[in-house]
Amino acid sequence: MDWTALTLSLRLAAWTVAILLPVSVLVGRFLAYRQFGGKGLVEALVMLPLVLPPTVLGFYLLVAFGRNSPVGELWQSLFGHQLVFSFEGLVVASILFNLPFAIQPAQRGFEAVPIEVREAASCCGMSPLASLWKVELPLAWPGLMTAMVLTFAHTLGEFGIVLMVGGSIPGETRTIAIAIYDRVQAFDARSAGIMSAVLVAISLFTIALTYWLSARVGRRLS
Amino acid sequence: MALEVMARTAAPIPLDVAFRVEPGELLALVGHSGSGKTTLLRTIAGLWRPEVARVTVDGTTWLDTAARVCLPTHRRRVGIVFQNYALFPHMTAAQNVMAAMDSADRTEAVRILDLVNLDGLADRKPAQLSGGQQQRVAVARALARRPEALLLDEPFSAVDRATREKLYGEIIALRAHLAMPVVLVTHDVNEAQLLADRMVVIEKGRAVRAGTTAEVMADPDALRAMGIREVAAMLPAIIAEHGADGLTRLDAPTGPLFLPGVEGAPGTRIRVRIMAHEVILSRVRPKGLSAQNILAGTVAQIVPGKGPAVTVRIAMGEHEILARITRRAADQMALQPGDIVHAILKSMTVARDHVARDPDAARVAE
Structure with a gap:
């Protein structure tokens, strides 16, 4: 059992969720309420990582973040190490890869808040920020929670893009999914089996938790 | 504290109406659906902005397209009862009412709920209330805003007839406590005649007749605009x-x-x-x-x-x-x-x- 790989995976998932939560609130809310030219294109772009093979996205990120790219150079000059094959690089890749899993359910969540209810909030004297906090977030919460759980569970299980952008550096970029792959390559079926079972248990627990919580929210509203 | 409204626009429906409501007066905007009466209400509330419009309350300008003044909805002291009430489903009746207060005060919320005959139901969620009770919460929430103009958008259309009769009586009794101008939007001439002091008949975005309820109801042209079968004294x-x-x-x-x-x-x-x-x-x-x-x-x-x-x-x-x-x-x-x-x-x-x-x-x- 590779505990370092497991904690690394959990850390990666936590960072991804922490950064994507405000992003999905802002972007999901914007896409839910606003009509604008090119909205379809934006929605398609958000959904793109869902259909692309992880290796394709990984390849582009490798090129975009590489030592010779503007982003890579900037990162190198700021932090003294390169972005690819680092934990930070993994976080950036994970965020991009999880955009559809975070934004889509968040958008559906905000779309479920009736426009009259939002209008009633402003007629009650609530500023847009107060309306978001007191009315929209509590009502869009099931969608946001789905978004965060999907993102979390999906990050734990991601393999291809991690391998492309991160490689398999122990303690830095070797996640639990990569560790399982390494163990299988080394004919260590016992370790691979234990780690797979742990991953199944964690994922099942997270998803069951969402179902339980959203059922509770459902009861609260009815 | 009179409310003065002028609105002119070409889209989505042509609209050209002006009216004035005195404090304590109930004005009914009567017309068929699609006549533009709800658009007028939304203009007062700031939920819609016509091309040319002016809304002033007690000398304060809420909207003046010529002077480029437009107060956002949450900065207008407006109480509105929506057709489907639009209560906050995750809040209790009391929380709904407190949500419209400048500083949440449960005692005051319960007092307002008592005023609309909802004593004892303060801790119910909207889903646990009947249609008539939800309407009363919506009225209480609108009043809790301490509005300078109270707007009622077809507030009786979603309840059954027996409940409606009761609510008419309650609204009439409640008016004793109201000092602000009240605008009622309705397609129901009976409702307008029973509740309103004055009426403006809106047809295809224009005010075809305005006057006291008695005057309008005796005017054949106005009646034609509202559907002739509705003539009543x-x-x-x-x-x-x-x-x-x-x-x-x-x-x-x-x-x-x-x-x-x-x-x-x-x-x-x-x-x-x-x-x-x-x-x-x-x-x-x-x-x-x-x-x-x-x-x-x-x-x-x-x-x-x-x-x-x-x-x-x-x-x-x-x-x-x-x-x-x-x-x-x-x-x-x-x-x-x-x-x-x-x-x-x-x-x-x-x-x-x-x-x-x-x-x-x-x-x-x-």
């Missing part, structure tokens, strides 16, 4: 006595009226709406008739319509009754202005929701 009356057989005797300026079971203690001042097409006219006072109400008056005017019917205005002292009869009948009777006629009205033809407490009386009494 409004009589003030005082409850005199509840008979053992279930009929209530009312003292009206036209003489006694007998109607089925009117709610209210003897002495209560009410308004009764008498539909013109329910009234039968006779030259002589008929005898041996089942109808309980025979009111004598003088023909004031015979207003021809486009179809086979005419509307006869019958003066009875200061008030009048309208009768809608065929042109043929009017000719056979050789009716002329100045003739004495008897208007016959079956007790059972006056619907229960056509009787309401008199708004002016309610204000004086409380």
Whole structure:
């Protein structure tokens, strides 16, 4: 059992969720309420990582973040190490890869808040920020929670893009999914089996938790 | 604290209307759906901005497209009751009311809920309340905002008829406590006639008639815009006595009226709406008739319509009754202005929701 790989995976998932939560609130809310030219294109772009093979996205990120790219150079000059094959690089890749899993359910969540209810909030004297906090977030919460759980569970299980952008550096970029792959390559079926079972248990627990919580929210509203 | 509204726009529907509502006055915007009346309400609330518009309340400008002034909705002191109430589903009745207060005060919220007859239901969620109760929460929430203008958007359309009758009475009683201008949007002429002091009839985005309720209801053009079947007269009356057989005797300026079971203690001042097409006219006072109400008056005017019917205005002292009869009948009777006629009205033809407490009386009494 590779505990370092497991904690690394959990850390990666936590960072991804922490950064994507405000992003999905802002972007999901914007896409839910606003009509604008090119909205379809934006929605398609958000959904793109869902259909692309992880290796394709990984390849582009490798090129975009590489030592010779503007982003890579900037990162190198700021932090003294390169972005690819680092934990930070993994976080950036994970965020991009999880955009559809975070934004889509968040958008559906905000779309479920009736426009009259939002209008009633402003007629009650609530500023847009107060309306978001007191009315929209509590009502869009099931969608946001789905978004965060999907993102979390999906990050734990991601393999291809991690391998492309991160490689398999122990303690830095070797996640639990990569560790399982390494163990299988080394004919260590016992370790691979234990780690797979742990991953199944964690994922099942997270998803069951969402179902339980959203059922509770459902009861609260009815 | 008068509310002044002017709005002109070409899209999505052409609109060109201006009106003024005095403090404490209830103005009804009456028209068919799609006539633009709800758009006007949304303009006052700041939920919609026409191309050219001005909204001022008590001298404060909320919207003036010419001067590029537009206060956002949350900075206008406006109370609005939406057609489907738009309550916050995750909050209790009391929390809904507190959400509209400047600083949440549960005691005050419970007091306002008591005012709309919701005592004891403060901790229920909207889903646990009936349609009528939800409407009352919406009214309480609108009042909790301490609005400078109260807007009611078809507030009675989503409840059944029995509940609606009750809510009419409650709104009328509540008006005693309201000092701000009130605008009611409705397609229901009965509702407007029972509740409003003044009416503006909106057709295809234009105000075709504005005036006191009595004036508008006597104007054939305005009635045509609202659908001619709705012609009705409004009589003030005082409850005199509840008979053992279930009929209530009312003292009206036209003489006694007998109607089925009117709610209210003897002495209560009410308004009764008498539909013109329910009234039968006779030259002589008929005898041996089942109808309980025979009111004598003088023909004031015979207003021809486009179809086979005419509307006869019958003066009875200061008030009048309208009768809608065929042109043929009017000719056979050789009716002329100045003739004495008897208007016959079956007790059972006056619907229960056509009787309401008199708004002016309610204000004086409380």
